[in-house]
Amino acid sequence: MSLVTIERKILEKNDAIAAEIREVLRSKKIFSFNMLSSPGSGKTSLVEKAIEQLKNRIGIAVITGDVQTDLDAQRLNRLEVSVAQIVTNGGCHLEAGLVRDALNSLNMNGIQLLIIENVGNLVCPAGYDLGEDTKVVVLSTTEGDDKPLKYPAMFRNASVLIINKIDLLPYVNCSVEKIRSNALSINPHLKIFETSCTIGAGIGNWCGWIESKIYS
Amino acid sequence: MHELSIAYEINSIIDQYVKAEQKKFIKSVRIKIGKLQNILPDSLIFCFETISASGNSPGPKLEIEQVPITVECNKCGSVSEIEGFAFNCINCGDTDIKVITGNELFVKEIELFEEEKNEV
Numbered sequence: 001m002s003l004v005t006i007e008r009k010i011l012e013k014n015d016a017i018a019a020e021i022r023e024v025l026r027s028k029k030i031f032s033f034n035m036l037s038s039p040g041s042g043k044t045s046l047v048e049k050a051i052e053q054l055k056n057r058i059g060i061a062v063i064t065g066d067v068q069t070d071l072d073a074q075r076l077n078r079l080e081v082s083v084a085q086i087v088t089n090g091g092c093h094l095e096a097g098l099v100r101d102a103l104n105s106l107n108m109n110g111i112q113l114l115i116i117e118n119v120g121n122l123v124c125p126a127g128y129d130l131g132e133d134t135k136v137v138v139l140s141t142t143e144g145d146d147k148p149l150k151y152p153a154m155f156r157n158a159s160v161l162i163i164n165k166i167d168l169l170p171y172v173n174c175s176v177e178k179i180r181s182n183a184l185s186i187n188p189h190l191k192i193f194e195t196s197c198t199i200g201a202g203i204g205n206w207c208g209w210i211e212s213k214i215y216s
Numbered sequence: 217m218h219e220l221s222i223a224y225e226i227n228s229i230i231d232q233y234v235k236a237e238q239k240k241f242i243k244s245v246r247i248k249i250g251k252l253q254n255i256l257p258d259s260l261i262f263c264f265e266t267i268s269a270s271g272n273s274p275g276p277k278l279e280i281e282q283v284p285i286t287v288e289c290n291k292c293g294s295v296s297e298i299e300g301f302a303f304n305c306i307n308c309g310d311t312d313i314k315v316i317t318g319n320e321l322f323v324k325e326i327e328l329f330e331e332e333k334n335e336v
Contacts, residue, residue, distance in 0.1 A: 001243070004233065005325045010225045010247065093218055123254050124218035127321070152301035153254045186301055188311035 014128060017096035021103065021131025025114060029215035032114035034130050036154060037138035038147075039120030042164040044072045045197035046138060046206065047115055051079045053207040058214055059110040063102045064117040065094045072117065082106045093125035094118050100131075112214050122151040133213070134158075140165040145178035148186050155186045160193070162206060167196040219255060222321075223263035229323050230276070242276040244327040250283040250320035257282065276326070285318030 009015060025032050035043050044064070051060055061082040064072040073085035084102040086094060099116060116132055118125045137158040139147050142165060148155045155161065161183050163176055176194060183190055193209065195202035230242055245264075249255050257280045268275025288295045289305035290313060296306040304311045 002240075002328050003325055004328060006229070006233065006323055007325075008229050009322045010222055010229065011321060013225065013228075091221075093221075095221070127218070127253055149301070153252050156252065156301070156303070184311075186303055188303070 014096045017100055018129035018131040021096060021100055030111055030114050031213045031215060032116065032132045034116045034118055034132040034135045035138065036118045036125050036135060037120060038122045038143060041138045041140040042197055043117050043138050044075060046162060046164065047076065047117055048079060049197050049203045050207050050210055051081055054211060055081055059112045061106050061108060061111045062115045062117065063099060065119040067119055088119060092119060092121050093128055094130060095128055096130050122154050126153040126157050136160040136162060138162045138164050139179060141168050141174045142172050145174050145182060148183040152186045155183050159191060161190045163194045165196060166194050166201055167199045219259040220263045222255060222260055223267055226264060226323060227268055230326055233326055240328045240330050242326050243329050244277040244279055246279045246324045248281045248283055248320045248322055248324050250318040251285050252318040253321050283317050283320045286316045287313040288316050289313050
């Protein structure tokens, strides 16, 4: 019987591919973020709004992940930007290898912004580096203000929190102040936006943040 | 259910050692998982045992060491283990802290045994 010490990172393959992606994107001066949330929080709507506001000034590509369908890609294709759909066939998160393959299928000429819309899930995607510059977590008011406490790793790993569907606040038992304090207790450095894709509230601030990150 | 993906990655790592060590088999695998990784140990053990079993033979045993979240305060310098996920210093309450442990996710060691030769 012998004991062999190996000390190897379990996600070493994923991390190596993510590092390659990051290097390629940075060499091409493409800013990228990984958008994460539970299903139905409004990720695709926020991406649509950002594309509508920014596509005349910024070259945008989107990689969108879905467990089963290409419905999100169909929605985004109407906006005439480069879109690649990853269907995970039941997989609960995107991995760097899937993103690399999707990137290879996209025409990245003139692209300055890559949005990766992850599979709707607040647990599994948190630990997978996709080579993005930063993570944006979306939480809608219908999900309740205790979500940051229930899914702390996701809020800890993100740098931006979007509180979406604020137009529904009069109808749901949810306090934006509680979302803010709960999220900031997990991650005091979070930058927070409040948005509604239905009435357009906060979309300008959210798009302004994206634009401020684009390489000049 | 990313435990299944994690189980496949562990299997892929340890497979390389079986090939390198002829006639040796893996008895157990020891891994370290930080509490920030959102991994359920029971689910991971179930997934790993399922994919590494061969016919009626069970695969290696997976032993998991869970690592607590410890933080160092950038203001007062104290190091403390945090309960739950309230990321502030237990000593002074400041939120300017650095995570020291809790993000671990690696295979630490494997225990090998050699197949006994059957004398004819």
